[in-house]
Amino acid sequence: xxxxxxxxxxxxxxxxxxxxxxxxxxxxxxxxxxxxxxxxxxxxxxxxxxxxxxxxxxxxxxxxxxxxxxxxxxxxxxxxxxxxxxxxxxxxxxxxxxxxxxxxxxxxxxxxxxxxxxxxxxxxxxxxxxxxxxxxxxxxxxxxxxxxxxxxxxxxxxxxxxxxxxxxxxxxxxxxxxxxxxxxxxxxxxxxxxxxxxxxxxxxxxxxxxxxxxxxxxxxxxxxxxxxxxxxxxxxxxxxxxxxxxxxxxxxxxxxxxxxxxxxxxxxxxxxxxxxxxxxxxxxxxxxxxxxxxxxxxxxxxxxxxxxxxxxxxxxxxxxxxxxxxxxxxxxxxxxxxxxxxxxxxxxxxxxxxxxxxxxxxxxxxxxxxxxxxxxxxxxxxxxxxxxxxxxxxxxxxxxxxxxxxxxxxxxxxxxxxxxxxxxxxxxxxxxxxxxxxxxxxxxxxxxxxxxxxxxxxxxxxxxxxxxxxxxxxxxxxxxxxxxxxxxxxxxxxxxxxxxxxx
Ligand code: HEC
Ligand code: HEC
Ligand code: HEC
Ligand code: HEC
Ligand code: HEC
Ligand code: HEC
Numbered sequence: 001x002x003x004x005x006x007x008x009x010x011x012x013x014x015x016x017x018x019x020x021x022x023x024x025x026x027x028x029x030x031x032x033x034x035x036x037x038x039x040x041x042x043x044x045x046x047x048x049x050x051x052x053x054x055x056x057x058x059x060x061x062x063x064x065x066x067x068x069x070x071x072x073x074x075x076x077x078x079x080x081x082x083x084x085x086x087x088x089x090x091x092x093x094x095x096x097x098x099x100x101x102x103x104x105x106x107x108x109x110x111x112x113x114x115x116x117x118x119x120x121x122x123x124x125x126x127x128x129x130x131x132x133x134x135x136x137x138x139x140x141x142x143x144x145x146x147x148x149x150x151x152x153x154x155x156x157x158x159x160x161x162x163x164x165x166x167x168x169x170x171x172x173x174x175x176x177x178x179x180x181x182x183x184x185x186x187x188x189x190x191x192x193x194x195x196x197x198x199x200x201x202x203x204x205x206x207x208x209x210x211x212x213x214x215x216x217x218x219x220x221x222x223x224x225x226x227x228x229x230x231x232x233x234x235x236x237x238x239x240x241x242x243x244x245x246x247x248x249x250x251x252x253x254x255x256x257x258x259x260x261x262x263x264x265x266x267x268x269x270x271x272x273x274x275x276x277x278x279x280x281x282x283x284x285x286x287x288x289x290x291x292x293x294x295x296x297x298x299x300x301x302x303x304x305x306x307x308x309x310x311x312x313x314x315x316x317x318x319x320x321x322x323x324x325x326x327x328x329x330x331x332x333x334x335x336x337x338x339x340x341x342x343x344x345x346x347x348x349x350x351x352x353x354x355x356x357x358x359x360x361x362x363x364x365x366x367x368x369x370x371x372x373x374x375x376x377x378x379x380x381x382x383x384x385x386x387x388x389x390x391x392x393x394x395x396x397x398x399x400x401x402x403x404x405x406x407x408x409x410x411x412x413x414x415x416x417x418x419x420x421x422x423x424x425x426x427x428x429x430x431x432x433x434x435x436x437x438x439x440x441x442x443x444x445x446x447x448x449x450x451x452x453x454x455x456x457x458x459x460x461x462x463x464x465x466x467x468x469x470x471x472x473x474x475x476x477x478x479x480x481x482x483x484x485x486x487x488x489x490x491x492x493x494x495x496x497x498x499x500x501x502x503x
Contacts, residue, residue, distance in 0.1 A: 007088040009069040018064025025058040048135065051122040055115070126173065132157040136183050139192070142416035145408050146325040153324075155209075160324065161196075163205045191415045195275060195321060202316035206323075210316075212260045216243040220460070226338050227482065228352040228502050232345050234338075235482050236468055238461040256456060259314055263287040266314040268436070269306055275318070276422065278435040280306060281449065294441040294449050319433075322423045329418040329429055329500025330358035333405040342401045344394040348387070352502060353379050354402050359501045362412045372406060373399045418500045427493060429500045434493050453479060 009015075032050045073087070091097050125131055133144035147153060152160070162172045182188040223237040244255035259266055263286040271277040279296035295301065301309075312318075328336070334351045337343040343350060357375045362368040376399050380388045388395065410417045422430035427437075439451030458476030463469045471477040481489045488497075497503040 007069070009072050009087065010065070012068045012072045014068030014071060015065050016068070018061045018068060021061030021064065022058055023061075025054050025061060029054050029058065045135075047125050047131070051118065051125050055118050055122070126176075127156065127158045127162070127169075129156050132161075136179075138413060139179075139183055139188055142327070142411040142414050143192070143325045145411075146327060149408065150324040150326065155324070159208070160205050161199070163200050163208070168200055190413070191420045193273070194421055195273075195317070199317065201313075206316045206320075212257075212262070212316075216257055219243050224339050225335050225482075226345075226351045228355075230348045232338060232347075232349070232351045234345075234465045236461065236463060236465055237459065239457045239459050240476070241457045242455075256319075259319075260316065267311040268314060269301060269309040269311055271301065274422075275312070276431055276435060280309075281436055281441060282311070292443045292447065294436070294443050294447075297440045297442050319424050322421065322425075325421065326423060327416060327418045327421045328405075328409045330355040330410075331429065331498065331500050331502070332418075333358070333409060337401050337405060343398045344391070347380070347391065347394055347398060348384060349379075350398060354398070355502055358402065358406055358410065364412055365407060368406055368410070368412060369403050372403050376402065427495060429498055430495050431493060432495075434495070438493065 029050065032046070032054070036046070036050065090101060092101065133140050133147065147157070158172070162168050179188070219241045221239055221241055223239070225235045225237070227233040227235060242255050243257055258264060265284040265286060267282045267284075268278050269280040271279055279299055279301040281294040283292045283294070284290070334343070334354050338345055338351065343354075353376060354372075357372050358368075360371065362371065377388075377395065380391075380395055418429070422432075424430065424432045424435075426432045427434045433456065436449050437451055437456075439448060441449040454476060458474070459471060459479060460476060461468050461470045462477060462480055464482070469477060469480070479489065485497075
């Protein structure tokens with residue numbers, strides 16, 4: 001021991017530096033903890049500094065202390081200094097040594113306690129919504145904005161993206177480390193690709209909260225659309241969606257949730273990364289052992305390309321791929337704004353004008369924001385000068401509502417929008433169910449995956465408001481297309497004309 005009370009080996013620059021770093025960070029941590037307790041705050045940067053950056057520096061400083069001592073010891077040995085400073089000898093009979101040891105042991109215990117608490121906090125923090133959603137604003141902004149408006153706004157990102165267990169936690173942190181790099185180096189893809197290639201199967205995430213055996217008896221839904229005409233005429237539809245499933249036996253295909261019956265196994269091969277083009281489907285009944293292969297007869301998959309394809313097992317996500325990040329189309333946004341009265345139906349052609357403004361390409365959100373205001377205002381000023389004055393309040397609120405809807409659903413910077421992130425539920429603006437149910441996926445014996453309109457839902461009422469036709473029997477009515485397009489609605493997919501823009 002030297003006069004300073006420190007071992008002689010500790011007298012070197014590296015150890016001194018380490019000691020200073022450790023002391024300074026420790027003080028910073030204590031200050032931040034005090035600030036954390038005293039203030040009401042919610043800032044993701046605060047946590048990342050307190051829980052990840054400062055502790056890393058602290059550990060670095062602490063490691064420098066023995067490193068400096070070891071380097072000194074090695075140097076002295078190599079240069080054969082006559083008087084090699086020995087490692088400190090501890091003699092517990094000496095009161096000063098006893099005290100020093102006590103301080104050392106207590107210090108270590110306190111440090112370990114604090115750091116396990118820190119690691120625990122850091123673990124929770126790295127699983128939190130603010131960490132995933134807010135820290136990388138620009139990258140995650142589209143998904144985060146959509147998430148906040150979804151029915152899962154209180155479910156944490158990791159409940160769906162990571163789930164339980166240390167192995168998936170580690171996997172997610174490894175890929176997360178790369179993502180942090182990609183963000184800092186600005187080499188991330190725009191838009192972020194979908195589907196996520198190695199997303200954890202729904203069995204281990206969604207089914208923690210939604211058990212597949214739950215019986216869904218069906219769901220009545222209303223759809224209100226507005227026409228692209230001067231009066232923005234509303235068109236009303238009420239349907240019974242047959243969400244049930246034959247969960248007793250799983251023998252007969254019936255009801256939408258039949259696909260996830262425990263005795264039903266559906267596997268498919270997709271031609272594209274987005275899994276939107278499905279030419280090959282195999283259905284296996286676990287109870288009876290029946291196996292049927294359905295092939296797209298319009299565009300069959302060549303035998304050899306099937307060999308190299310990875311088959312995907314169908315689960316919740318093949319239909320519910322947007323449970324929490326829905327990017328609505330301009331058509332749908334306008335229907336909602338008109339229905340809820342946020343935009344007045346008294347503004348002639350408003351649906352058509354607003355949809356077409358939203359569909360245009362913009363380089364930035366700011367540019368879109370300005371264009372929406374300029375185009376809507378100039379349209380009414382030139383086409384309906386009188387109305388521009390009598391209805392100036394309505395025009396103003398329409399501008400604000402369209403700007404708001406655009407900002408929540410279309411992200412020019414990240415190139416995120418409805419057409420990039422299709423939803424697989426339904427078949428109105430995206431191909432959805434018709435990836436398999438378009439009527440030309442056939443088995444060798446001629447059996448076809450159904451395209452019957454009534455297999456999935458029945459129409460209870462439909463028509464323009466004021467002249468709504470109500471179904472006369474439980475079988476429902478035949479679909480009536482608002483515009484005369486002959487039988488095109490039966491022969492083509494709705495999404496081929498209704499792609500989220502004006503048909
Ligand atoms: C209810 C479950 C759920 C929650 C909660 C959730 N996600 Fe997702 N997320 C999904 C699903 C499902 C997909 C699409 C997966 C697929 O098709 O492979 C997805 C896709 C994504 C994608 C890829 C791009 C895309 O839109 O397909 C990103 C990025 C993403 N989520 C980020 C987040 C963030 C950040 C949060 C929290 C703020 C979050 N998610 C919360 C289920 C969820
Ligand atoms: C932590 C629990 C939790 C997890 C995990 C979860 N959900 Fe949900 N989900 C809920 C709750 C709670 C609701 C009901 C919200 C409401 O009633 O407004 C819900 C509602 C839904 C709905 C109906 C809401 C609607 O918008 O029609 C669907 C569909 C759904 N979840 C699918 C999924 C899918 C798919 C996954 C996996 C990617 C998933 N959920 C993961 C808790 C969860
Ligand atoms: C074949 C496609 C498909 C599969 C697979 C599927 N669903 Fe659904 N699900 C639907 C459709 C369609 C609806 C009705 C949507 C609507 O009403 O808008 C629905 C509705 C729901 C609802 C809302 C029910 C209600 O009445 O409020 C929940 C919750 C749900 N599904 C959960 C799940 C879960 C969990 C899984 C996986 C275990 C799953 N679904 C698998 C197509 C599917
Ligand atoms: C990956 C392919 C695939 C997708 C996607 C798919 N299905 Fe199916 N579906 C099947 C197969 C295979 C059957 C069983 C056909 C048979 O046994 O004849 C089936 C059967 C059904 C049945 C029972 C049919 C009957 O004969 O009564 C309903 C209802 C159904 N599906 C609804 C849906 C809905 C709604 C969607 C979209 C949300 C959807 N399916 C998406 C493959 C698919
Ligand atoms: C494989 C199942 C399936 C088949 C077959 C099917 N539909 Fe649908 N349909 C759906 C589902 C699922 C939805 C969406 C429900 C939702 O959005 O919640 C839907 C939605 C609709 C809607 C409302 C769309 C909207 O957004 O306003 C109409 C109209 C409709 N279908 C008509 C038809 C007609 C006509 C046929 C026959 C040519 C048909 N469907 C065949 C499953 C099916
Ligand atoms: C060949 C193209 C085409 C197909 C296929 C098609 N539609 Fe349309 N649809 C139109 C046109 C054109 C209009 C008229 C637009 C207007 O002026 O309002 C229209 C209008 C509508 C409207 C009134 C609201 C609106 O957006 O204008 C509804 C609802 C609708 N179609 C539903 C469907 C459904 C459901 C299907 C599939 C079963 C379908 N359509 C298939 C071309 C098509």
